[in-house]
Amino acid sequence: MIPLPGETIRWEEAAGEVSLLDQTALPARVQRIRCRDVERLAEAIRRLEIRGAPALGLAGAYGVALAAARSREPDLPRFLAGVAESAELLRTTRPTAVNLSWGIDRVLARVRAARSVEEGRRVALTEAKAVAEEDALTCRRIGEHGAALLPDRCTVLTHCNAGALATSEWGTALGVVRSAVAAGKEIRVLACETRPLLQGARLTAWELVRDGIPVTVIVDSAAAALMQAKEVDCVIVGADRITRDAVFNKVGTYMHAVSARFHGIPFYVAAPHSTFDTGSTAADIVVEERDGDEIRFRGQEPVVPARAGVRNPAFDASPLALVSAIITEDGVMRPPYDFTAAGKRREAP
Amino acid sequence: MIPLPGETIRWEEAAGEVSLLDQTALPARVQRIRCRDVERLAEAIRRLEIRGAPALGLAGAYGVALAAARSREPDLPRFLAGVAESAELLRTTRPTAVNLSWGIDRVLARVRAARSVEEGRRVALTEAKAVAEEDALTCRRIGEHGAALLPDRCTVLTHCNAGALATSEWGTALGVVRSAVAAGKEIRVLACETRPLLQGARLTAWELVRDGIPVTVIVDSAAAALMQAKEVDCVIVGADRITRDAVFNKVGTYMHAVSARFHGIPFYVAAPHSTFDTGSTAADIVVEERDGDEIRFRGQEPVVPARAGVRNPAFDASPLALVSAIITEDGVMRPPYDFTAAGKRREAP
Numbered sequence: 001m002i003p004l005p006g007e008t009i010r011w012e013e014a015a016g017e018v019s020l021l022d023q024t025a026l027p028a029r030v031q032r033i034r035c036r037d038v039e040r041l042a043e044a045i046r047r048l049e050i051r052g053a054p055a056l057g058l059a060g061a062y063g064v065a066l067a068a069a070r071s072r073e074p075d076l077p078r079f080l081a082g083v084a085e086s087a088e089l090l091r092t093t094r095p096t097a098v099n100l101s102w103g104i105d106r107v108l109a110r111v112r113a114a115r116s117v118e119e120g121r122r123v124a125l126t127e128a129k130a131v132a133e134e135d136a137l138t139c140r141r142i143g144e145h146g147a148a149l150l151p152d153r154c155t156v157l158t159h160c161n162a163g164a165l166a167t168s169e170w171g172t173a174l175g176v177v178r179s180a181v182a183a184g185k186e187i188r189v190l191a192c193e194t195r196p197l198l199q200g201a202r203l204t205a206w207e208l209v210r211d212g213i214p215v216t217v218i219v220d221s222a223a224a225a226l227m228q229a230k231e232v233d234c235v236i237v238g239a240d241r242i243t244r245d246a247v248f249n250k251v252g253t254y255m256h257a258v259s260a261r262f263h264g265i266p267f268y269v270a271a272p273h274s275t276f277d278t279g280s281t282a283a284d285i286v287v288e289e290r291d292g293d294e295i296r297f298r299g300q301e302p303v304v305p306a307r308a309g310v311r312n313p314a315f316d317a318s319p320l321a322l323v324s325a326i327i328t329e330d331g332v333m334r335p336p337y338d339f340t341a342a343g344k345r346r347e348a349p
Numbered sequence: 350m351i352p353l354p355g356e357t358i359r360w361e362e363a364a365g366e367v368s369l370l371d372q373t374a375l376p377a378r379v380q381r382i383r384c385r386d387v388e389r390l391a392e393a394i395r396r397l398e399i400r401g402a403p404a405l406g407l408a409g410a411y412g413v414a415l416a417a418a419r420s421r422e423p424d425l426p427r428f429l430a431g432v433a434e435s436a437e438l439l440r441t442t443r444p445t446a447v448n449l450s451w452g453i454d455r456v457l458a459r460v461r462a463a464r465s466v467e468e469g470r471r472v473a474l475t476e477a478k479a480v481a482e483e484d485a486l487t488c489r490r491i492g493e494h495g496a497a498l499l500p501d502r503c504t505v506l507t508h509c510n511a512g513a514l515a516t517s518e519w520g521t522a523l524g525v526v527r528s529a530v531a532a533g534k535e536i537r538v539l540a541c542e543t544r545p546l547l548q549g550a551r552l553t554a555w556e557l558v559r560d561g562i563p564v565t566v567i568v569d570s571a572a573a574a575l576m577q578a579k580e581v582d583c584v585i586v587g588a589d590r591i592t593r594d595a596v597f598n599k600v601g602t603y604m605h606a607v608s609a610r611f612h613g614i615p616f617y618v619a620a621p622h623s624t625f626d627t628g629s630t631a632a633d634i635v636v637e638e639r640d641g642d643e644i645r646f647r648g649q650e651p652v653v654p655a656r657a658g659v660r661n662p663a664f665d666a667s668p669l670a671l672v673s674a675i676i677t678e679d680g681v682m683r684p685p686y687d688f689t690a691a692g693k694r695r696e697a698p
Contacts, residue, residue, distance in 0.1 A: 295550070
């Protein structure tokens with residue numbers, strides 16, 4: 001297991017631009033996308049060329065740095081106004097993952113405190129890189145705390161991708177798996193393919209195969225039957241937003257939470273504090289409804305009759321009552337969850 | 350709603366062959382496949398060009414009639430041996446749905462009682478057509494009994510396709526919906542797309558759109574979240590085999606059964622007596638494991654890395670404890686299920 005810093009997203013020093021691994025091309029092609037301006041980065045976020053809550057935090061942070069670097073505005077107030085405008089463009093690309101706004105706001109705060117355009121550019125980039133470095137460290141800590149929960153020779157079921165590709169490196173849910181493997185445990189992963197965009201089949205399987213960790217892909221709806229057959233020891237997923245009462249994550253997560261509870265299997269969430277939004281409740285959160293064409297077409301082929309309706313919510317909300325533990329960089333939280341410290345940390349990063 | 354007798358599968362008098370609607374081409378293309386011999390019909394079953402438990406019963410029945418019609422053997426014992434050999438070829442195409450064997454055995458019994466080759470051919474075809482006609486009547490009765498369970502203005506969630514395309518016409522689970530609509534009720538259907546082969550998106554949506562019944566397609570894993578949002582009034586599915594202790598149906602059915610129980614939503618199974626195998630328990634049944642390429646590829650594009658494992662069970666088993674009612678042609682069975690009469694009927698068709 002070789003961590004590859006900056007593989008998911010990084011600042012390209014020579015070109016002064018952001019590059020990211022094109023997650024829509026995997027596993028067939030490994031190719032990078034170069035974002036010369038914020039518009040292209042915003043497009044990359046909308047198209048899910050980069051996705052995953054912590055990685056979206058990095059995209060937000062680098063996006064503000066990119067806006068600052070690209071600005072040709074010599075006047076500080078107008079420079080700041082332009083950067084703020086770019087920040088809002090980025091913020092509206094995806095509504096549910098809280099980390100995107102978190103990354104944007106963190107860098108924006110530094111830029112706003114700058115006394116010159118030059119300083120604004122410099123502190124933006126420094127802060128964005130700091131966000132990425134901290135994320136790498138955060139994932140390692142999540143991994144170490146979570147690894148203690150996994151017995152040797154166990155099978156972990158996961159949904160979507162909460163791995164290196166969803167973070168700066170190492171991953172959250174898959175970070176727990178990686179740290180357990182690094183500690184000498186034999187861990188097998190059941191990766192739910194994750195319809196409609198197959199992040200589990202395409203991304204989770206790809207990064208685990210590369211690390212030599214045994215991974216088996218199943219259709220999402222087979223998870224409950226494998227739990228029934230006692231082939232799943234625990235479920236670990238990431239999170240896009242954790243409110244006071246629920247974990248928002250890729251649609252299907254709630255189904256696994258219900259099945260895990262029914263079968264008496266632990267259901268763990270691995271997420272950094274930047275995912276916490278404990279000032280909100282589930283009812284406050286907008287769940288992104290994505291384009292129905294993601295379901296209507298398989299490649300170019302229509303698989304749903306044109307006159308049928310389609311609903312394509314990207315996320316669902318698992319009540320905390322179904323969550324056995326939340327693994328953060330500070331340790332393992334158990335019910336009843338006390339978010340006092342987490343909330344403070346979130347408000348004052 | 351116009352029933353189309355013989356649309357799913359029928360005997361073509363002029364050509365002396367079996368024709369069936371190619372269910373792998375829908376909804377993009379409506380085309381029929383002509384099976385001149387049992388080998389082509391067996392291939393159609395393996396490829397899922399025809400599928401659905403009751404429709405497989407018809408395919409088995411027509412398959413034996415086709416073998417009898419095509420035999421060039423003038424000697425009765427050798428004619429019977431040849432037909433029996435073809436029957437075994439058909440029987441091994443798919444192991445889980447019990448109706449396939451049921452349809453084969455029903456026609457085979459008639460052929461074996463024949464006193465001449467000519468009579469064998471005649472009774473085989475007569476019996477196969479009788480199986481199809483009875484199935485149509487059976488579905489109507491299932492529909493009428495089940496319709497009484499549906500309140501007006503309700504939303505039914507279903508998985509895979511247990512509709513006209515899975516039977517001779519009208520359907521089992523969708524037969525219940527059709528009969529409720531015919532009785533003047535407003536019914537909406539949530540069709541789970543049903544990975545990996547999308548029978549819900551492709552077939553259920555196609556036949557409901559054609560009938561003007563509102564249908565919305567969702568990814569399978571969104572079902573639990575819609576139950577949580579109180580958007581599902583009940584679940585109705587078909588069955589491939591009902592043992593003394595469980596309902597075998599398309600993988601994913603068990604997940605819906607668990608979620609329905611968790612949310613206090615009725616979970617109904619609609620199936621004819623030909624689906625009952627109450628002499629067996631779930632542990633006796635072989636669950637078909639289909640080719641992993643159904644998951645590995647999206648059209649031509651690989652979506653799972655070659656070195657990752659894949660598991661592709663076609664069915665799962667929902668314990669009867671999770672089933673609110675079984676709707677058969679004889680009425681609505683409620684727990685605790687007493688299969689004494691059903692078992693007798695199954696043994697002496």
